[in-house]
Amino acid sequence: MKYVGRGFPGMTNRVLVSGQGTFTADIHLPGICAVTILRSPYAHARVVAVDTKKAEAEPGVTAPLGAIPAAIEDALPHLKLALMETPLTPDRVWRAMRVAQATS
Amino acid sequence: MKVPVKVIVNKKAYSVEVDTRMILADMLRDELRLTGTHIGCGTGSCGACTVMLNGRTVKSCCILAADADGQEIATIEGLSTGAQQLHPIQEAFVENQGLQCGYCTPGMVLSTLQLLNDNPDPSEDEIRHGISGNLCRCTGYQFIVKSIQAAAKSMQGKTDTRVANRG
Numbered sequence: 001m002k003y004v005g006r007g008f009p010g011m012t013n014r015v016l017v018s019g020q021g022t023f024t025a026d027i028h029l030p031g032i033c034a035v036t037i038l039r040s041p042y043a044h045a046r047v048v049a050v051d052t053k054k055a056e057a058e059p060g061v062t063a064p065l066g067a068i069p070a071a072i073e074d075a076l077p078h079l080k081l082a083l084m085e086t087p088l089t090p091d092r093v094w095r096a097m098r099v100a101q102a103t104s
Numbered sequence: 105m106k107v108p109v110k111v112i113v114n115k116k117a118y119s120v121e122v123d124t125r126m127i128l129a130d131m132l133r134d135e136l137r138l139t140g141t142h143i144g145c146g147t148g149s150c151g152a153c154t155v156m157l158n159g160r161t162v163k164s165c166c167i168l169a170a171d172a173d174g175q176e177i178a179t180i181e182g183l184s185t186g187a188q189q190l191h192p193i194q195e196a197f198v199e200n201q202g203l204q205c206g207y208c209t210p211g212m213v214l215s216t217l218q219l220l221n222d223n224p225d226p227s228e229d230e231i232r233h234g235i236s237g238n239l240c241r242c243t244g245y246q247f248i249v250k251s252i253q254a255a256a257k258s259m260q261g262k263t264d265t266r267v268a269n270r271g
Contacts, residue, residue: 009201014187017209019140021140
């Protein structure tokens with residue numbers, strides 16, 4: 001019994017302790033975009049409208065809001081989601097999933 | 105608005121242009137691609153972004169990159185030449201399993217460096233106080249304290265000279 005009941009230092013310890021580890025946020029790909037999420041300060045409130053004019057005017061901003069539903073649809077092709085109403089809410093995504101299930 | 109920033113990081117000179125709103129942690133990670141400095145909370149609570157600014161630990165999420173202009177910074181990458189040639193503090197963390205996921209580790213190691221530079225032979229209470237600005241969600245701190253005790257022993261009171269320490 002060479003290994004049972006004995007402790008061994010982790011295999012990745014040396015890499016992590018020297019700051020050479022790769023966490024998801026450390027991955028940098030060409031053309032990579034960052035997303036920031038603006039949350040409603042009111043629990044269970046309905047998002048009636050989101051004014052993105054100011055965000056769009058910021059240099060480097062590629063896609064305020066509009067790209068998000070498309071990205072979710074792209075990430076979940078197996079759910080066969082139809083185009084969803086925006087602003088996207090958990091309710092709407094859930095409804096779209098139910099519709100997709102009912103029609104498939 | 106962009107401003108020019110000249111800094112020395114790990115003894116190397118860098119010259120970049122940054123947005124006035126950019127924090128030091130983002131400058132190190134995104135502009136200089138030194139991703140060993142992590143961002144946990146962005147509010148100065150967790151210590152994952154700890155770096156040395158003119159030889160003293162600071163939380164780089166709470167400092168504007170523009171304010172670092174003309175200053176000297178040391179990050180975890182400056183402490184060793186790679187994963188094989190480690191600083192005694194890093195060796196102690198490896199040997200004593202003072203880490204699990206490794207996210208808080210660069211900050212822990214730099215806070216330990218500061219602690220041992222100030223107090224080469226700390227008690228357990230002093231160790232716990234020394235890392236009180238660094239949060240770890242994996243280890244429960246037990247093995248981190250053990251690692252720091254081992255590091256203090258292996259450094260035998262020698263002040264580290266590899267990182268600028270101007271107090």
